[in-house]
Amino acid sequence: VLDHPVLDGKTLKRLLRFRSLDAPVVSLYVAVPVDPGEVRGAPAALHTLVKPLRELAESDELSHAARESLRADAAKILELVPRALQQQGKAMGVFACSRENFYEEVALPRQVRDRVVVDATPYVRPLLAVLDESHRYCVVVVDRERAWVHAFDGGQLEDVTKEAGRVLRKPDYGGWHGLDEYRVRNKAEEWARRHFRETAEAVERQVQRTGAEFLIVGGHEETIPNFLPFLPHDLQGRVAGTFVIDPHTLTPARVGEQAQRVVDEYERREEQELVARALERVAMGGLGAAGLEWCLAAADAKAIQLLLIHDEQEVPGRVCDNCGWLGLEGEDCPVCGAPTRKTPDVIDEMAAAVVDASGSVEHVYADTPLAQHVVAALLRFPVPPP
Numbered sequence: 001v002l003d004h005p006v007l008d009g010k011t012l013k014r015l016l017r018f019r020s021l022d023a024p025v026v027s028l029y030v031a032v033p034v035d036p037g038e039v040r041g042a043p044a045a046l047h048t049l050v051k052p053l054r055e056l057a058e059s060d061e062l063s064h065a066a067r068e069s070l071r072a073d074a075a076k077i078l079e080l081v082p083r084a085l086q087q088q089g090k091a092m093g094v095f096a097c098s099r100e101n102f103y104e105e106v107a108l109p110r111q112v113r114d115r116v117v118v119d120a121t122p123y124v125r126p127l128l129a130v131l132d133e134s135h136r137y138c139v140v141v142v143d144r145e146r147a148w149v150h151a152f153d154g155g156q157l158e159d160v161t162k163e164a165g166r167v168l169r170k171p172d173y174g175g176w177h178g179l180d181e182y183r184v185r186n187k188a189e190e191w192a193r194r195h196f197r198e199t200a201e202a203v204e205r206q207v208q209r210t211g212a213e214f215l216i217v218g219g220h221e222e223t224i225p226n227f228l229p230f231l232p233h234d235l236q237g238r239v240a241g242t243f244v245i246d247p248h249t250l251t252p253a254r255v256g257e258q259a260q261r262v263v264d265e266y267e268r269r270e271e272q273e274l275v276a277r278a279l280e281r282v283a284m285g286g287l288g289a290a291g292l293e294w295c296l297a298a299a300d301a302k303a304i305q306l307l308l309i310h311d312e313q314e315v316p317g318r319v320c321d322n323c324g325w326l327g328l329e330g331e332d333c334p335v336c337g338a339p340t341r342k343t344p345d346v347i348d349e350m351a352a353a354v355v356d357a358s359g360s361v362e363h364v365y366a367d368t369p370l371a372q373h374v375v376a377a378l379l380r381f382p383v384p385p386p
């Protein structure tokens with residue numbers, strides 16, 4: 001499998017800072033299905049996505065240079081097909097501006113909505129949304145005799161460490177004639193404890209090796225609470241959630257599915273907490289901001305530590321390419337007086353500016369009061385509302 005380099009810091013910076021004034025930048029996101037039957041339809045999907053680009057390249061409203069550049073971008077994007085086909089279950093992001101010799105292609109660890117955006121800057125929100133959700137997890141499935149430890153990264157179950165067999169085998173009760181039932185049960189308890197202890201150690205090793213931030217525990221309903229106390233204290237605090245599964249019917253696909261469900265619930269919970277924290281700070285007059293105008297002012301001041309964005313909502317606005325000012329309205333920049341540029345989504349420009357200024361961005365998909373504000377932020381220093 002041709003492996004695309006994981007999006008590194010340098011590439012991200014290039015994407016955040018690139019702008020082109022002579023010809024537009026094409027940003028394209030395409031998901032590659034998991035199902036081999038559907039994968040065959042992927043080239044056709046890409047052609048459909050590229051079609052509006054070709055139409056735009058015929059438009060009289062654009063300069064000759066811009067039309068040439070778009071035509072070249074469309075052709076280059078279609079060359080993506082063989083590489084995209086190797087990313088089953090993942091997605092590709094492509095950013096192109098042939099006029100400026102700019103082309104970046106990144107494989108994203110999970111699927112995103114297909115889309116094409118044409119603007120003066122790369123459209124980075126879907127990329128940032130994937131990055132802000134890509135925590136590393138360690139998944140352990142445990143029963144009284146066996147355990148399976150996995151790494152779970154970007155929606156993929158990896159690196160299966162089968163711990164079965166390492167631990168003591170199930171005792172052969174048949175050979176225990178003469179022992180009363182009480183002692184057999186006692187012996188079994190002792191074995192289970194030892195197995196749980198060894199499993200907890202295996203989990204700890206895996207967490208250290210992979211740098212997993214969170215832990216997910218699966219197993220029989222009654223096994224999970226018996227196992228959890230064996231985990232070291234700091235790992236107990238990092239359990240993102242648990243799931244019930246019958247280890248006898250275990251498949252990697254099923255474990256992956258259950259782990260993803262726990263991850264989704266955990267992420268939504270985390271989002272709700274962050275929104276509550278930001279709005280609480282706003283209410284208390286602390287280091288918070290809410291609403292587009294206020295957050296844009298905070299972004300202009302480089303005060304945003306964490307920007308929270310409701311779902312995929314987009315809002316048009318204005319950008320000053322001279323000094324970086326972002327706002328909702330104004331043909332002239334209120335800071336430096338230079339003419340501003342229209343942008344179809346000022347939230348995208350704001351997200352790029354925040355990340356470029358060492359802040360972070362979290363897209364909030366959970367149902368929260370952020371829906372009314374569209375954006376809110378945790379600030380590094382106070383910025384008064386405009």
Ligand SMILES: [Zn+2]
Binds near residue numbers: 320321323334
């Ligand atoms: Zn300006």
